[in-house]
Amino acid sequence: MTSDVIAFIVVFAAAILFFSWSCYRRFGLVLKGRPDNRFDAVHKRFWNMLFYAFGQRRVVSKPFGINHFVLFWAFMVLLIANAEFLLNGLAPDVISYSRLPDGAYFTLACIFDIVSVLALLSVILAVIRRLTFPPPHTEARSRDAFIILGMVGFLMIAFFGMHASEIARGTERAADYMFISNFGASIIPSGASVGSLETAANVFWWIHAVVLLSFLNYLPYSKHMHVLASIPNCFFKSLEKIKTQSREEFARENTFGVGQVEQFPWKGLFDSYACTECGRCSDVCPATFTGKPLEPRLLIHDIKVNLLKNGPGDGGEVLPLIGGDGEGSVSEEVLWECTTCGACMEVCPVFIEHVPRIVDMRRNLVEMKAKFPEELLTLFENMEQRSNPWGIAPAERTKWAADINVQPFEAGKTEYLFYIGCAGAFDARNRHTTLSVVKILDAGGVSWGTLGRDELCCGESLRRLGNEYVFDNMARENIKMFEEKGIKKIITQCPHCYSTLKNDYKQYGADLEVVHHTEFINSLIKEGKLKLNASGDLGNVVFHDSCYLGRYNLIYDAPRQVVAAATGKAPTEMERNRDKAFCCGAGGGRMWMEEHEGTLINVARVEEALEKKAETICVCCPYCMTMFDDGLKDKDAAEEVRVLDLAEIVAKALSE
């Protein structure tokens, strides 16, 4: 055994030991989280991992994602090359791919050579990008980023240096197939002695070895922990689209929500390791976009920093998870700014679950500390006492129908319950939508009835705001009433009611067929039950996707088809549309709060609609309606541009 081999064994063993210890320390912390079953349906998870991690499905949806794709796959291929490199260093005479038959060896050598140059090029490109036209967030240009890129670059240069020296020395039998290394060898001055070439090869070999092992050990301490965690994170990703939050069990001995980092489910902690700090979530976040302190990327980063600081529980000072303002703490303000629009989760390449984490922490504030923005106190009391956000007397629920004849729902006689929702019943503007839906249902010959005064709020805002206790009571009460009255099929006109009755109530075992008016009207049209006179009266109709219809429930086409049928023309799309649509600002209970920081979200969205020369803005949600109405007033455009609900557009087009 040469002294080189002995030296390498020592270095290698130390590096591996340290790496294992780092991983044990870091990943051990994840196990402190609450249980969360992510091991079911393993085959499905396996496919997710192949598709999203190895296929880089979401990564490549952005221009520079291709670069990452190349680097990722170069990395995968070079993993084999480097494993061979390390083993060869430990036992040079036993393990070496040069011992393979010529054909196999030449192929591998050729592949590794080409892949290495691809990796080097994408590293150079990444560095240039960061220096010249960087992504918006500063972390992309952090020391961390350059250290890692530098290491990878160095590794490739050492690789070529090593092989070029070998080729120049004439000891590389695959030389003809290693084009790049061969080229490297050609620029070595021909007078170099065999001895100096051997030394050069040796030096490059050691550089390669040391950089490789340092790289490995640097990973757990940098944002490149994602190299280790993001592939498994795609395996652990939620199997269903996340449509809501988990239930809580209200037992005396429990704590509620998350006030300390280890109260998160373990997957929430693992998420923070998997974050690549790519910043895509912040790029699409309406709060970040309008200059508010909430940045989903930072939120996840803070969870990680907090875990690393508090997780070991070594008696040091405890970093508060909520309330602090430094790195590793999330301020209360940040938590209340989220509209739960879900844009962050939709775009995250490694399926990090931001919204459930935000609601977890809101729950802690509301349920354990009774701390929340002032405006919410009235909301909470109104909901609990009068079962509507405004605290209006329940007797007024039927006021919208003062001039028409509405039948109560009766099991056996009526097919559908038309669940009006609080906005549809109490809000003056949205009552017009309700009446339009009624007109359409009647025109389509649908058998429907309402709950009249007995209708209760579904509790949506409370759930998103973290007031799970009161939501839980409201959900049970509603489900009990639906069961008692034999209600099975429900039509809603509000995406928030829709998603709550459909997805949230499912957690309570409710067996309901819930349909939003957009889908319902679309099927009435398709079945030929509505006679529409498409006219161009409404001018240029710009369509706005509601978060809780689109991203949460994947209803994108139905409303567009309905607009086309009712106006004779497909609606105009805004710049950000469908799954990338920008929130109106009212979701997540934000409807009931003021925006204290930055600019207004609804105004930003209105501006986007105005850019498209909107004459009519079509919405499908009472909250969107209010937000657009207000935004247009803000832009002094309320005279020229009107906001109409999809149902209103259809009702106008109904031939009498």
Place this chain on the structure above:
Amino acid sequence: MLVVACVKQVPDTTQVKVDPVTGTLIREGVPFIMNPYDTHALEESLRLKDKYGFRVAVISMGPPTAEVTLRKTQALGADEAILLSDRAFGGADTLATSMVLAEAVRKLAEKEELAIIMCGRQTIDGDTAQVGPGIASRLGCSQLTLVDRIEEVDVKNKQVKVRRKLEGRHEIVVAPLPAMIAVLREINNPRYPTVPMRLMAEDADIALWDNKEMNIDEQTIGLKGSATQVRKIFSPERTKGQILGDETDKPEDVARSLIDKMKEKDLLSL
């Protein structure tokens, strides 16, 4: 020291409708709530607890169903809750009610030094604002009404300094303890219960005191002890005005047409 907060369970009057035929109130199906003024009295009591470490006992006279309201006070942090309930207490006016409440306070004060009796200014069903003062006069203690701030409780010298809100001015009053304080709604913003406290309150003990326990002369309580009797409840005739415009009009336009109307009727001196 002890603070006794008096609360009442009342029908949510915004939901009470008048029967168009008989003219009587339809109470059926109307939910009960804690009298909104009393939520401020309770909050102020709890703030004294937080600040001076006083113990807070809540008393309420009413039917057994009023227990729900008392539970709510426990979820908010009251230390003890007592329901004063007996058929003999029924039909009481403010005079007879204050008799029972005062007696309950007296009983509580036997065991523990009484500092303050906290009441809401009035209830939303009776709207008399007489019960608080009634308790004070029966107990012969200080009587501080229309209080919108408690400046200080001086435990050593046994006195309390409060601010009273009068028309167009404030008045600072110092009074000896024990004192009855009737608070205005603007005195504070009531807190919201945490879930652990709600769960705790779900199976907390609510004491029940009937007249066996209280032993008050039956001639002075309930219907018999009442100086007033309700003959009839009706809603006053309302002369209907005219509604101009509709709910969807722009606020600016509504305001403008209102001003025009006022000018027209010569109600504005411009």
